[in-house]
Amino acid sequence: MASYVFSDLRTVSVGASGAIFGLMGALIVAGRRLRYDITQVVILLAINVAIGFFSPGVDWRAHFGGLVIGALVAAIFVLPARHHRALVQGLGLAGVVLLLAALAAWRTAQINELLAPLGQITL
Numbered sequence: 001m002a003s004y005v006f007s008d009l010r011t012v013s014v015g016a017s018g019a020i021f022g023l024m025g026a027l028i029v030a031g032r033r034l035r036y037d038i039t040q041v042v043i044l045l046a047i048n049v050a051i052g053f054f055s056p057g058v059d060w061r062a063h064f065g066g067l068v069i070g071a072l073v074a075a076i077f078v079l080p081a082r083h084h085r086a087l088v089q090g091l092g093l094a095g096v097v098l099l100l101a102a103l104a105a106w107r108t109a110q111i112n113e114l115l116a117p118l119g120q121i122t123l
Contacts, residue, residue: 001065001069001100001103001104002018002061002062002064002065002066002068003018003059003061003062003065004103004104004107005103005104005106005107006061007059007061009111009114011059013059013061013062015062017058017059017062017063017066018059018062018063018065018066019066020066021045021048021062021063021064021066021067021070022066022067022069022070022071022073023070024041024044024045024048024067024070025045025066025067025068025069025070025071025072025074026070026071026073026074027041027074028041028042028045028071028074029071029074029075029078029079030074030077030078033078033079034078045067048063049063069096069100072096073093073096076088076089076092076093076096077089080092
């Protein structure tokens with residue numbers, strides 16, 4: 001979603017690397033909560049962030065979007081106190097889904113507005 005929202009229209013983004021970054025973000029948040037040693041994950045993440053910035057053709061926006069959303073979802077699962085945990089988790093996940101849907105709708109409307117002068121092209 002970050003790639004869709006923040007990239008130029010001509011940017012092509014394919015693959016699962018954003019999802020992998022999301023898993024690393026979730027692992028870092030959950031590992032910190034459980035007081036595990038997450039040093040190796042942080043090092044692996046730093047290496048992959050560097051590769052993303054220095055390699056042409058790598059969509060770093062997708063990586064950071066996955067990282068942020070993965071960490072946020074993990075935080076929603078592992079950080080709430082026991083009191084009303086299910087409610088906080090449900091509302092938190094619903095909020096994330098609504099945020100992502102709103103971003104998708106906003107960007108799609110923006111693209112349709114840009115393409116409207118060209119004729120019948122809509123997304």
